Amino acid sequence: MTDFALEITGIGKTFSEGRGAKRVLGDVSFHVKEGEFVSIIGPSGSGKSTLFHLIGGLERPTSGEIRMDGRLVTGERGRIAYMPQSASLLPWLTVRANIVMALTIAGLDRHEAESQTSEWLARVGLAGEADAYPDTLSGGMQQRVSFLRALLSPQRLMCLDEPFGALDALTRLHMQTWLLSLWEADRRSVLFVTHSIEEALLLSDRILVLSPSPACVAREIEVPFARPRSESLWTDPLFNELKLEIYDMLKPTDGRSPLTGKR
Numbered sequence: 477m478t479d480f481a482l483e484i485t486g487i488g489k490t491f492s493e494g495r496g497a498k499r500v501l502g503d504v505s506f507h508v509k510e511g512e513f514v515s516i517i518g519p520s521g522s523g524k525s526t527l528f529h530l531i532g533g534l535e536r537p538t539s540g541e542i543r544m545d546g547r548l549v550t551g552e553r554g555r556i557a558y559m560p561q562s563a564s565l566l567p568w569l570t571v572r573a574n575i576v577m578a579l580t581i582a583g584l585d586r587h588e589a590e591s592q593t594s595e596w597l598a599r600v601g602l603a604g605e606a607d608a609y610p611d612t613l614s615g616g617m618q619q620r621v622s623f624l625r626a627l628l629s630p631q632r633l634m635c636l637d638e639p640f641g642a643l644d645a646l647t648r649l650h651m652q653t654w655l656l657s658l659w660e661a662d663r664r665s666v667l668f669v670t671h672s673i674e675e676a677l678l679l680s681d682r683i684l685v686l687s688p689s690p691a692c693v694a695r696e697i698e699v700p701f702a703r704p705r706s707e708s709l710w711t712d713p714l715f716n717e718l719k720l721e722i723y724d725m726l727k728p729t730d731g732r733s734p735l736t737g738k739r
C-alpha cells in the first residue's frame with residue numbers, strides 16, 4: 477500500500493511538429509498524497525494542460541511513469557475526476573441530468589446516481605436549479621455544477637484545470653471559499669492548475685512551480701497556513717511574503733506576464 481494518490485516520475489512529452497519536434501515537458505516528477513490539495517502554477521505554455529491530458533490518459537508520455545494508489549496507470553483513461561476550464565455541460569440536458577449522466581458513465585448505478593445528485597444539489601444550494609438548462613445559469617453556477625459533477629465521480633483523484641479562470645473577481649472569490657468549505661469536509665486528493673498565486677496559496681497544502689517549457693518542477697512550496705482557511709489569510713504578512721516569493725520565481729524577462737504570457 478502507498479499513501480500516494482498520484483506519483484509522476486520523470487515525465488517527458490515531445491510533440492511532433494511538421495518535420496521537427498516540440499519538447500513541452502522536460503522531466504516532471506512529483507506526487508499528491510491521499511487527501512492532499514496540490515496546485516500547479518507555471519508560465520503560460522509550460523505544459524500544465526498537457527500534464528493533465530497525460531494523467532487522464534488522453535495522451536501518452538514520451539518518457540516516464542504515472543502511478544495512482546501505487547498502481548502503474550500510464551496511458552489509462554477513466555481514472556480521474558476532471559473539471560475543465562469551462563463548465564462543458566451538455567446544453568440539451570438539465571443540471572440534474574448532466575450530473576446523473578456523468579455519474580452513470582463513470583460506473584455508478586442509475587438509482588444511486590440520481591439519489592446522490594439530488595442530495596448534493598440540495599446540500600450546495602442548487603436544488604432550485606436542478607431542472608434548469610445550463611444556458612440559463614450564470615457562469616459561477618455552471619462552474620458549481622461542473623465541480624459537483626467532478627466531486628461526485630467515483631474516482632478519488634480530482635484534477636481541476638484552472639476552473640475559475642473565466643469568472644469575474646468577486647464570483648471567483650465566492651467560488652474559492654465555496655470549494656474550500658466542500659473540500660475541507662471531504663478531503664479528496666486534488667491536483668489544481670491555476671494562474672493565480674493568491675488562489676494557490678488560499679487553497680493548497682503544497683504548490684508546485686513549473687519552469688518554462690520544456691518544464692520541470694522548479695520549486696515546491698509547503699503552504700504553512702492552518703485549516704480551515706478563509707480569505708482573511710490575505711491580510712497575513714506571511715501570505716504576502718510567499719506571494720512575492722512565487723511571483724519572483726515567475727518574473728517576466730521580456731515585459732510579458734509570466735503567468736499569462738500577455739504584455
Ligand SMILES: Nc1ncnc2c1ncn2[C@@H]1O[C@H](COP(=O)(O)OP(=O)(O)OP(=O)(O)O)[C@@H](O)[C@H]1O
Binds near residue numbers: 525
Ligand atoms: N497535441 C499537441 N500537438 C502539438 N503541440 C501541442 C499539443 N498540445 C499542446 N501542445 C503545445 O504544448 C505547449 C504547452 O501547451 P499547454 O496547453 O499544455 O500549456 P499550458 O501551460 O496549459 O498553457 P496555458 O497556461 O496558456 O493554458 C504549447 O506550446 C502547445 O502549443
